[in-house]
Amino acid sequence: MADSAQLIDDVVDRNLHGPIDQVDPSEAVLFETEAHHDVFKRLRREDPVHFLPDSPFGPYWSITRFDDIVTVDSNHKVFSSQPSIVIGDPTDDFQPPMFIAMDQPKHDVQRRAAQPAVAPSQLSDLEALIRQRVCTILDDLPVGETFNWVDKVSIELTTQMLATLFDFPFEDRHKLPFWSDVTTTTEAVGAAGADMEERKRHLHECLEYFSRLWVERASQPPKFDFISLLAHNPETKDMIKNPIELLGNLMLLIVGGNDTTRNSITGGVYFLNRYPEQYEKLKADPSLIPNMVSEIIRYQTPLAHMRRIALEDFELGGKLIRKGDKVVMWYASGNRDEDVIDRADEFLIDRKRARHHVAFGFGIHRCMGNRVAEMQLRILWEEILKRFDKVEVVGEPERVQSNFVTGYTKLPVVLHPKR
Template sequence: MPDTMQIDEDILSRNLKGPIESVDPSEAALFEHNLHHEVFRRLRHEDPVHFLPDSPFGPYWSITKFNDIVTVDSNHKVFSSEPSIVIGDPTDNFQPPMFIAMDQPKHDVQRRAAQPAVAPSQLSELEALIRERVCNILDSLPVGETFNWVDEVSIELTTQMLATLFDFPFEDRHKLPFWSDVATTSDAVGVKGADMEWRMKHLTECLEYFSRLWVERANQPQKFDFISLLAHNDETRHMIDDPMELLGNLMLLIVGGNDTTRNSISGGVYFLNKHPEEYAKLKADPSLIPNMVSEIIRYQTPLAHMRRIALEDFELGGKTIRKGDKVVMWYCSGNRDEEVIEQPDEFRIDRERARHHVSFGFGIHRCMGNRVAEMQLRILWEEILARFDRIELVGEPVRVSSNFVTGYTELPVRLHPKT
């Protein structure tokens, strides 16, 4: 068996000490072992608009600085999100269309149909429900025993929230995070050995389940869950007749409502333990929670990148991006850009302008549910501080092997109650 750590060191050495033109930040092992920040720091300093002519994902540009990312992300007329938002294309050519990977006008039509489920007017109604569920989850945790925070809190809370947004049968809610993991387990994001036949099997099950829900909702009065909204909207109600487009949008809404928030929930516990002075600051002043939430989302950057295709030649950073080129915006690098964010490698819960980050994207594709995500994190930390003196990290996390989802599968912790 090869020595995994040696392989990772080889990858890191090649990217930090090899010629700049051969740097490939898309190596999933860099993210799995939290080594990617060093590579992006080198690119920002030496070649911020970086072209790699050959990689496992083909030739692509890496955009690594905050303002350059905003330029690309905001210019949907030059940089297309079709046919995909991730760096690679799946080897089995299974690429269901979804509105985040569409251009105008179709993107706007489908996004507008689903958006009322997470509109500001819905947040006040959701807040009481989220708080009730947070309290139930926290009150059920084993105090003084080691457990996996990812499973017991991060996944459980976001799963319950997702079940609400879909009005999904609560007894089957654990299907949702499973399907989310299936959707993001792909060779297109660097997951080596991904079983694409297994992936297809379970995504087909997801489609069949939601198709039944769609038919039920279409024959009931409209409500404000995702499926009901899409099934009743004049411009999307025929999506049921295009199973791949329906599946693509299900994958988008499930991953968008689950993976990103759950990994910020885990990341917050990890960061506070690694920065005990910040944890002390939080306990002394709980009013810092909303600001801390933004800092967690910046520091974690739940989705590492988004990709675009250039529709015409474009000058950026003294380089010419050619029509047809693949362009990858590395959000995780933009969030550590020293020219825009003061001492970005420091985790500061009282950081000024903490919401000034690129984790949610910009332009027409900006994260639709960002306010719901922030609200879940805020309520969770309010209730944590009301119950526990601290959440102690008792081992190192196990991270996801992916260049897209920056997440955790294990975070061993122990709770210390307030005395």
């Protein structure tokens, strides 16, 4: 244990105080220990468009300032998302294609087919269902005793929502967060010791299950769940004939509908406890909830980065990015950019322009489920304030080992009922 702690200290020290040209913000331990914020602050100050010639993920550029991230993310003609959106390349030949990791026109075709499930027109129908489920989850929680908020609330709520978006058999919904974790636990995002063969086996089980659902939905009248939409759309109905592409899009939709919201639900509780004056402000004025939701998403930044490949030479911040170079946009850094966001390191639920963040991305790859995510968080906090005086954090969180998903595995809390 002591040796492990020393290794962590060495990694943090090297990135904070070593030569700037050797700084490697992709080291997952930085995110586990929350040291990544200080490392990114250094890069924004000293070398905001930063090239690392050698890393476990190969040479890559780090884009760390808000405006530079928007420039890259908005320019899909120069910066391609193929073949992957994460910093690492696969260690084997198993890289299922998914539309977020495609360029136009194929990206637009597949995204357009799935998007109606989370379109604004669907939100009013979903809201009543989400509120009903939130109430059931909160009313079943133990009051006055310690439990893991991640398991009891964050995972359960997002799993139920995901089951709805897929019209997935409710009794098997626990499979969805499991497949989500399997998808994101990979060496390509710094998860050391990931068993890639076991991962592949679980994902093929996911494919088999959803293939059965696809065949059923294709023979039924169209509905607004992801599988039915894809199975009935003339441009995607044959995806079942390309199982590896179907699997890739399943992985994308499962993670997109689960991991990001799950970790913002946990992060919100943690941040309000770290900033108790903000919790008091919230209790005094619940109308701040929608604004707070945006601040939670900014402060949490559920996905720390997105990667692109330069299709041509491009100058950014006085540096020349060469054709073929790997470019990593660090959303976790852009959301703490002091030149764009006032008091960026503080959690302020009444922040002006709270929606001005990069957590959802920009351009053609902007998160298509952002409104559903915001709605889940809003409803959850509306119902929490009706029931509890405080959700008290009684221990430090445990975080996932990843430079991609900024997530939690454990947050011990105690609920205090309203007086």
